[in-house]
Amino acid sequence: MSTKLPKDSVGIVTPQSYHFDEPLELRSGKVLSSFDLMVETYGELNAAGSNAVLICHALSGDHHVAGYHSENDKKPGWWDSCIGPGKAIDTNKFFVVCLNNLGGCAGSTGPVSINPETGKHYGPDFPVVTVRDWVKSQVMLSDRLGIRKWAAVVGGSLGGMQVLRWSISYPERLGHAVCIAAAPKLSAQNIAFNEVARHSIISDPNFHNGHYLEHGTSPKQGLTLARMVGHITYLSDSAMRSKFGKSLPEFGGANFGRELRTGKLSFGFNVDFQVESYLRYQGERFSENFDANTYLLMTKALDYFDPSVDYEGYLSRAFENSHCKFFLMSFSTDWRFPPERSREIVNDLLKAGKQVTYLEIESDSGHDAFLLPIPRYVSAFSRYMNRVHAELNGEIPQAQNSQPESDREVTNAA
Amino acid sequence: MSTKLPKDSVGIVTPQSYHFDEPLELRSGKVLSSFDLMVETYGELNAAGSNAVLICHALSGDHHVAGYHSENDKKPGWWDSCIGPGKAIDTNKFFVVCLNNLGGCAGSTGPVSINPETGKHYGPDFPVVTVRDWVKSQVMLSDRLGIRKWAAVVGGSLGGMQVLRWSISYPERLGHAVCIAAAPKLSAQNIAFNEVARHSIISDPNFHNGHYLEHGTSPKQGLTLARMVGHITYLSDSAMRSKFGKSLPEFGGANFGRELRTGKLSFGFNVDFQVESYLRYQGERFSENFDANTYLLMTKALDYFDPSVDYEGYLSRAFENSHCKFFLMSFSTDWRFPPERSREIVNDLLKAGKQVTYLEIESDSGHDAFLLPIPRYVSAFSRYMNRVHAELNGEIPQAQNSQPESDREVTNAA
Numbered sequence: 001m002s003t004k005l006p007k008d009s010v011g012i013v014t015p016q017s018y019h020f021d022e023p024l025e026l027r028s029g030k031v032l033s034s035f036d037l038m039v040e041t042y043g044e045l046n047a048a049g050s051n052a053v054l055i056c057h058a059l060s061g062d063h064h065v066a067g068y069h070s071e072n073d074k075k076p077g078w079w080d081s082c083i084g085p086g087k088a089i090d091t092n093k094f095f096v097v098c099l100n101n102l103g104g105c106a107g108s109t110g111p112v113s114i115n116p117e118t119g120k121h122y123g124p125d126f127p128v129v130t131v132r133d134w135v136k137s138q139v140m141l142s143d144r145l146g147i148r149k150w151a152a153v154v155g156g157s158l159g160g161m162q163v164l165r166w167s168i169s170y171p172e173r174l175g176h177a178v179c180i181a182a183a184p185k186l187s188a189q190n191i192a193f194n195e196v197a198r199h200s201i202i203s204d205p206n207f208h209n210g211h212y213l214e215h216g217t218s219p220k221q222g223l224t225l226a227r228m229v230g231h232i233t234y235l236s237d238s239a240m241r242s243k244f245g246k247s248l249p250e251f252g253g254a255n256f257g258r259e260l261r262t263g264k265l266s267f268g269f270n271v272d273f274q275v276e277s278y279l280r281y282q283g284e285r286f287s288e289n290f291d292a293n294t295y296l297l298m299t300k301a302l303d304y305f306d307p308s309v310d311y312e313g314y315l316s317r318a319f320e321n322s323h324c325k326f327f328l329m330s331f332s333t334d335w336r337f338p339p340e341r342s343r344e345i346v347n348d349l350l351k352a353g354k355q356v357t358y359l360e361i362e363s364d365s366g367h368d369a370f371l372l373p374i375p376r377y378v379s380a381f382s383r384y385m386n387r388v389h390a391e392l393n394g395e396i397p398q399a400q401n402s403q404p405e406s407d408r409e410v411t412n413a414a
Numbered sequence: 415m416s417t418k419l420p421k422d423s424v425g426i427v428t429p430q431s432y433h434f435d436e437p438l439e440l441r442s443g444k445v446l447s448s449f450d451l452m453v454e455t456y457g458e459l460n461a462a463g464s465n466a467v468l469i470c471h472a473l474s475g476d477h478h479v480a481g482y483h484s485e486n487d488k489k490p491g492w493w494d495s496c497i498g499p500g501k502a503i504d505t506n507k508f509f510v511v512c513l514n515n516l517g518g519c520a521g522s523t524g525p526v527s528i529n530p531e532t533g534k535h536y537g538p539d540f541p542v543v544t545v546r547d548w549v550k551s552q553v554m555l556s557d558r559l560g561i562r563k564w565a566a567v568v569g570g571s572l573g574g575m576q577v578l579r580w581s582i583s584y585p586e587r588l589g590h591a592v593c594i595a596a597a598p599k600l601s602a603q604n605i606a607f608n609e610v611a612r613h614s615i616i617s618d619p620n621f622h623n624g625h626y627l628e629h630g631t632s633p634k635q636g637l638t639l640a641r642m643v644g645h646i647t648y649l650s651d652s653a654m655r656s657k658f659g660k661s662l663p664e665f666g667g668a669n670f671g672r673e674l675r676t677g678k679l680s681f682g683f684n685v686d687f688q689v690e691s692y693l694r695y696q697g698e699r700f701s702e703n704f705d706a707n708t709y710l711l712m713t714k715a716l717d718y719f720d721p722s723v724d725y726e727g728y729l730s731r732a733f734e735n736s737h738c739k740f741f742l743m744s745f746s747t748d749w750r751f752p753p754e755r756s757r758e759i760v761n762d763l764l765k766a767g768k769q770v771t772y773l774e775i776e777s778d779s780g781h782d783a784f785l786l787p788i789p790r791y792v793s794a795f796s797r798y799m800n801r802v803h804a805e806l807n808g809e810i811p812q813a814q815n816s817q818p819e820s821d822r823e824v825t826n827a828a
């Protein structure tokens with residue numbers, strides 16, 4: 001490992017592609033006859049094959065969850081704050097696996113891949129995939145890697161929804177479900193924001209009904225707008241206030257994030273406030289690196305997620321056969337998936353008689369908090385994962401943990 | 415009045431245009447050498463000229479605040495629920511005036527008007543107008559109508575901001591300021607949503623830098639998206655849940671507004687959920703009836719509003735010379751301008767030693783609540799306005815009301 005990289009990093013990592021020739025029948029009824037999954041792993045699988053942790057990514061994530069692809073990388077993987085030697089998910093203890101989900105645009109089969117049946121990009125013909133389909137493909141990957149049972153399946157946001165699906169559909173194949181900043185299903189408001197994002201992509205004249213690659217173009221304006229809307233929902237009002245507003249006590253206190261870009265109003269329609277240029281920049285940068293069809297697929301997977309649908313609307317019944325222990329966390333200013341939504345899951349888990357630990361973290365950072373190194377969050381996460389590891393080694397007898405601990409908050413999870 | 419119209423309606427009304435040849439210097443430094451204001455009035459101005467009430471409209475409002483333009487109109491003016499004979503603002507008692515603000519697209523001088531200097535539509539050359547400019551033009555209208563002092567100036571949302579400006583800049587010219595569901599200035603999140611709206615309009619290929627009228631087109635896609643985003647911020651999450659989700663107790667309870675349009679998932683990118691088709695429909699209908707340049711102007715007026723800016727950030731100082739009494743209301747689930755924002759205004763009014771009555775209304779309807787006939791809201795509004803009228807008639811001695819009543823809630827305002 002290079003001396004240039006931080007000591008608690010997994011270092012330089014190399015993704016690996018796995019090809020699957022077995023057909024995958026999707027929830028829509030369509031079948032992918034073959035597919036590839038792009039995967040990164042960190043740490044070592046132990047002899048018993050029992051120390052593996054699966055990370056499920058969210059809307060715009062991918063397999064590159066920790067470390068660096070080269071010494072020149074400016075940024076590490078998207079959850080590097082929580083994964084590495086000595087970190088919350090300690091790669092000295094666990095074998096960590098993360099994959100780019102089907103329909104993604106970072107190497108796994110998706111709209112930018114070549115459809116073997118036509119020799120052209122899938123584009124808009126890539127089938128709509130659901131959380132259930134992703135988990136099905138993740139099970140196939142587990143088999144390929146020789147992992148019969150994950151010590152834990154872990155994810156935030158849309159990733160947390162995959163964690164719930166694992167616990168419901170493959171109860172024997174995970175020991176712990178760690179579900180962070182998620183919801184049992186989207187609300188109408190969540191769906192509405194996704195619809196605005198989709199509509200902005202679809203109505204971009206460069207979208208060409210999804211066939212933009214064939215036209216040598218990209219609906220960048222639409223994708224920029226989609227990301228701008230999304231970004232607002234990831235940040236809390238308070239996060240924006242502190243990010244874009246100096247607190248000016250000599251001027252009557254905080255300015256509510258109304259910091260001006262040039263110090264004065266333009267009296268025109270260009271950006272006046274820093275928050276505007278920040279949003280445009282984030283949106284534009286994203287639109288250069290992400291595939292619009294993938295964005296559509298990911299938002300639909302979010303909208304469609306609702307495990308209660310097979311149980312007449314009763315989520316608790318969905319969990320009846322779950323075997324794993326559950327750890328949920330939520331963040332106080334997350335208004336995309338607020339703590340109430342995690343508490344719904346907790347209540348249904350308790351109703352189903354499951355063992356659940358739940359923690360609400362005070363944070364100013366909105367939904368994005370789950371990606372940030374917030375001390376109380378990281379420390380609770382670490383202690384929980386350390387307990388998972390101790391359990392594997394027989395240091396904590398199973399019986400000791402067989403009763404539900406709390407329905408709201410556990411301050412000493414270790 | 416037609417028998418087809420409701421009895422408590424002001425009936426058929428006819429707008430009237432007022433031409434002003436006096437130049438209006440705007441806050442930007444630009445000057446409108448002449449302009450027109452489109453106005454509606456209801457009720458009769460009394461001999462003393464003391465019973466006039468000015469209504470200030472919000473983002474997409476206009477002068478048509480109550481009654482019908484013809485017997486075939488399906489909908490009355492935008493605040494008909496609160497204005498009419500026997501209603502909260504009782505047209506049997508008050509002479510009610512409402513105008514379309516400068517920059518609007520409903521008859522007052524704005525981007526769709528002909529610029530007398532060029533003979534062409536103003537389009538994007540119409541100057542950026544601010545709340546201060548609007549109130550300045552409203553003062554000119556008051557002079558024209560012979561109204562020296564308004565019994566009350568009333569408005570919700572952006573309209574409430576105009577009310578605050580009146581109380582600060584023209585303290586002698588109003589008796590009461592009624593400011594509903596407003597804020598002392600936008601937060602970074604508010605500005606961010608406005609920026610998304612503007613960016614979606616400006617990046618529409620049919621926008622042509624604002625010269626779309628000359629190109630015989632309109633940036634409808636951009637305006638549709640802008641309105642969709644706006645609409646989400648007007649409705650609360652709970653309003654969406656009840657609007658788009660049947661409560662199905664036999665199916666595990668409420669479905670969080672996830673009502674499907676056709677009863678099943680499409681596994682495509684067309685609308686699946688009712689909330690999606692509702693938003694698209696609202697956006698598209700709006701884009702056919704509203705001018706995109708006006709939308710840009712209105713959102714900038716919102717962003718720029720901050721009366722504390724002339725007082726080193728201290729809003730309380732802005733109110734130092736105010737003479738009127740203040741009545742503020744806010745709504746519990748309004749997340750665009752939540753109750754906290756009204757409380758900020760109330761606190762600064764109290765700091766400035768002003769008389770203020772404040773009421774927080776429980777409502778599921780988000781920001782839109784101020785336009786709805788919510789019983790507690792309408793009843794408090796009525797009682798306050800009745801007191802305003804009683805005061806005019808000397809039925810309540812001024813001294814009796816000279817002390818602040820409450821800084822939070824007054825249940826019996828009469």
